[in-house]
Amino acid sequence: MTTTTSLILRTGARVLMPLLLLFGVFLLLRGHNAPGGGFAGGLVVAAAYILHFFAFGLDAARRALLTRPERLIGSGLLLAVGSGILPVLFGRPFLTSLWFDPASGIGTPMLFDLGVFLVVIGVVLIMAFTLAEE
Amino acid sequence: MNALVLPIALPLFTAAVLLLAPSRPLLQRWISFAGACVLAIAAVLVFVRVERDGILVLQLGGWPAPFGITLVADVLSAMLVVATAVVGLAVTLSSFSGVDPRREGFGYHGLIHVLLMGVSGAFLTGDLFNLYVWFEVMLVASFVLMALHRTRAQLEAAFKYVALNLIASSLFLTTLGLLYGGTGALNMAELATILPARENTAYETILAMLFLTAFGIKAAMFPLFFWLPASYHTPPAAVGAIFAGLLTKVGVYSMIRVFTLLFPGDPAMLYTLLLAQAGCTMIVGLVGALAQQDFRRILSFNLVGHLGYTTVGVALGTSAAMAGSIFYILHHIAAITNLYLISGIFLRLRHTTSLPELGSIFRERPLVAILAAIPVFSLAGVPPLSGFIGKLALVRGAFGAGAWWTGGIILAVSLLTLLSMARLWSESFWKTAPHEDKSRLPGVILLPIAFLSAITVAMTVAAGPLYQLAMKTSDQLLNPALYIDAVLKGGPQP
Numbered sequence A: 001m002t003t004t005t006s007l008i009l010r011t012g013a014r015v016l017m018p019l020l021l022l023f024g025v026f027l028l029l030r031g032h033n034a035p036g037g038g039f040a041g042g043l044v045v046a047a048a049y050i051l052h053f054f055a056f057g058l059d060a061a062r063r064a065l066l067t068r069p070e071r072l073i074g075s076g077l078l079l080a081v082g083s084g085i086l087p088v089l090f091g092r093p094f095l096t097s098l099w100f101d102p103a104s105g106i107g108t109p110m111l112f113d114l115g116v117f118l119v120v121i122g123v124v125l126i127m128a129f130t131l132a133e134e
Numbered sequence B: 001m002n003a004l005v006l007p008i009a010l011p012l013f014t015a016a017v018l019l020l021a022p023s024r025p026l027l028q029r030w031i032s033f034a035g036a037c038v039l040a041i042a043a044v045l046v047f048v049r050v051e052r053d054g055i056l057v058l059q060l061g062g063w064p065a066p067f068g069i070t071l072v073a074d075v076l077s078a079m080l081v082v083a084t085a086v087v088g089l090a091v092t093l094s095s096f097s098g099v100d101p102r103r104e105g106f107g108y109h110g111l112i113h114v115l116l117m118g119v120s121g122a123f124l125t126g127d128l129f130n131l132y133v134w135f136e137v138m139l140v141a142s143f144v145l146m147a148l149h150r151t152r153a154q155l156e157a158a159f160k161y162v163a164l165n166l167i168a169s170s171l172f173l174t175t176l177g178l179l180y181g182g183t184g185a186l187n188m189a190e191l192a193t194i195l196p197a198r199e200n201t202a203y204e205t206i207l208a209m210l211f212l213t214a215f216g217i218k219a220a221m222f223p224l225f226f227w228l229p230a231s232y233h234t235p236p237a238a239v240g241a242i243f244a245g246l247l248t249k250v251g252v253y254s255m256i257r258v259f260t261l262l263f264p265g266d267p268a269m270l271y272t273l274l275l276a277q278a279g280c281t282m283i284v285g286l287v288g289a290l291a292q293q294d295f296r297r298i299l300s301f302n303l304v305g306h307l308g309y310t311t312v313g314v315a316l317g318t319s320a321a322m323a324g325s326i327f328y329i330l331h332h333i334a335a336i337t338n339l340y341l342i343s344g345i346f347l348r349l350r351h352t353t354s355l356p357e358l359g360s361i362f363r364e365r366p367l368v369a370i371l372a373a374i375p376v377f378s379l380a381g382v383p384p385l386s387g388f389i390g391k392l393a394l395v396r397g398a399f400g401a402g403a404w405w406t407g408g409i410i411l412a413v414s415l416l417t418l419l420s421m422a423r424l425w426s427e428s429f430w431k432t433a434p435h436e437d438k439s440r441l442p443g444v445i446l447l448p449i450a451f452l453s454a455i456t457v458a459m460t461v462a463a464g465p466l467y468q469l470a471m472k473t474s475d476q477l478l479n480p481a482l483y484i485d486a487v488l489k490g491g492p493q494p
Helices: A007-030 A038-056 A058-065 A069-089 A108-133 B002-020 B025-053 B075-097 B101-105 B108-124 B128-147 B152-183 B188-194 B202-218 B227-231 B237-262 B268-291 B295-316 B319-350 B366-380 B386-400 B404-430 B443-461 B463-477 B480-488
Strands: A099-101 B056-059 B070-073
Touching (some): A007 A038, A007 A108, A038 A108, A058 A108, B002 B025, B002 B056, B002 B070, B002 B108, B025 B101, B025 B108, B070 B108, B070 B480, B075 B108, B075 B237, B075 B463, B108 B128, B108 B237, B128 B152, B128 B237, B152 B202, B188 B480, B202 B268, B227 B295, B237 B319, B237 B480, B268 B295, B295 B386, B295 B404, B319 B386, B319 B443, B319 B463, B366 B443, B386 B404, B463 B480
């Protein structure tokens, strides 16, 4: 596969990949008070890996992910459930927002968003990789 | 009252653990089964607390009622959550006798738990839009479960199933838009204070008809039931069992919940139509069952027919009829889930469920036959099993409400059910099979069947208390003020 893709695509992908990953994380963090969030960020990160796959092939993209997409979904779901359970431990209703420091935006909603982020990456990449294998 | 979230959070947690755990089949099956056990404990816990303290309410995220999403458990919800957990236990237990390896590789166990989460969520939510979301969770999981194997027949069935259910979902969503536009509310308790107080105009009638159509498709009522017999006989036995046991019941539950809260007693047209639909569903389902030559197709048509029974209660709106329907729902969940699991034995022994190929079970495997006899004859309504008690309660309810036609149809359809089940029994268990079968049956395949048969027997033995419970449920349903107060005014909080 590597031999069939163009030099321009490969060079472009090498430059774009870290930018896209950073942009994804930026969207995730920005989502607290502005447009963005885990879903959009997750899509951007997944797009980065799909670009990597176009340029360097499926195996390279799987290696670059460092883990299986199923695990991303699993840990994302655990994080999201965990962010709901956390307030229960403090005797509040399930899913109540708890803030470490409201101004910084660090709290259970961020944990939930991080869960969404991981689930979206996992789901999109499972779909993309499975389609690539067919 | 955070315990209310457990029947939703636990299956999600189990599904996440299943995704993270190594994909060794035996390990996955144990995790899945353990998750179902914990879910069952949580469901019973919720039920016991509802029994003791009355309607339980949880305002998610601490947002008070009409603004946030509310989880509500009255006796009906709690009972159905327990039934969900029981079906979950049986289905996860059945995976020990073998799941197709390709299916297991593609996250079969996790999907079962996502499905259980969707069903519990639908039973517990007090918000109509949230109900729609749980429908979607349930449907997405069931779409995948149905099509996972990718044989030609399954893909064809999945296509029909997906298409019809998507139409129902979009209708439901359209209705919600219309409802929100007209009332500004989606919380069921708040809607119950707005809609019945208004004068009945075309707007209310349209809403009622749209709900009837959307839930009618989900619950496989006449004339919108045809997707069910076209698809439920294709997935493996365990998947068929969980679908048959739970999915249509969610449609029926939604009808009961929405109609008793939003449209109590009028528009009258809604209830006339619903009663006619229930009657037609019973007749068409059972006549259809008589024409079939396949074990699972007969079950599908029986399932459709008996859904008529479960909606007679809400259509008549009297306490006795409603109690009969609720009793029947509980009986039917246990019996039909069991029968679909039993079809798995035939698939294992003969690789088909076509009636002419079956037989000889009674002579060669008496234990299987005895265990299977309980759900078969319970569904047929042979005294003293739970099906008979349910039908008796329904007939009494119907005659008590002066619905002679409906009572007559219930009686006639009971006869047809008896006929169809007798034929099923003699063809698949009694007669001599055309071919010898030499395959061995793993003993573990009988465990979930024995479990559900024991539940059916328990329902028969404890029919008195169970009927009392059904009466209590129907009184609660027919007095929406209890529900409204619990959600909006805090009610009897523990």
